[in-house]
Amino acid sequence: QKEVEQNSGPLSVPEGAIASLNCTYSDRGSQSFFWYRQYSGKSPELIMSIYSNGDKEDGRFTAQLNKASQYVSLLIRDSQPSDSATYLCAVNERPYGGGSNYKLTFGKGTLLTVNP
Amino acid sequence: GAGVSQSPSNKVTEKGKDVELRCDPISGHTALYWYRQSLGQGLEFLIYFQGNSAPDKSGLPSDRFSAERTGGSVSTLTIQRTQQEDSAVYLCASTHQRGGRETQYFGPGTRLLVL
DSSP: OOOEEEOOOOEEEETTSOEEEEEEESOTTOOOEEEEEEOTTSOOEEEEEEOSSEEEEETTEEEEEETTTTEEEEEESSOOGGGOEEEEEEEEEOOTTOOSOOEEEEOOOEEEEEEO | OOSOEEEOSEEEEOTTOOEEEEEEOOTTOOEEEEEEEOTTOOOEEEEEEETTSOOBOTTOOSTTEEEEEGGGSOEEEEEOSOOGGGOEEEEEEEEEEETTEEEEEEOOOEEEEEO
16 A cells, blocks of 8 residues: 655744654655645645655755655745645655556645744 | 636535536646545545546545546546535645656635535
8 A cells, every 4th residue: 555654743833943844655666746735724735846856945945855765855944824734745656556647645744833 | 717626616415415526627637636635634535537547446435426537627526325424625636747747736625514
């Protein structure tokens, strides 16, 4: 069974701090990795995608990928109260039983609270 | 339209009735997913359509649930003989895949309440 694991949290950080969100995945053949943000009562929205080992920065967000360790993380610098949301990790994994169509699998999400 | 649309946005029904939920994906997107999200819970995968391939129905919770995608575009999720535990937000997402990379966009969801 392909799995994407995240700590459910809640993760609480003070305003201005760095928030670090982590995700592990089970399928070594995974090629694409995503972070989504979901505010309460809203749909998930894509905030970062990463495909190669290393870091990818976009504004206050940095995604980090380590395929050897099957680990992807999201760092949020200078955290703001508006960053308070659930962060979902998603991994493009091969369908159970093989096949050529990769399927996006989500973790259960980590609730982040940024305290003013 | 520019994004994924879903209808209705809210649906209240009585236990035992059938409901149909509609998803209009972004034009040209080859893959379409249905998820269910209960209050305070994570996304529960239901079904996945990819091009002309047979759909991955592995997430459908019972035979009361079915979905189809007509002409590779619009999709309908049908729940027969609804139960109170079917109450949730049903989310549709469409995905553009190119060169092994893809981007998935979610619709606003349909909030289903079964009384």
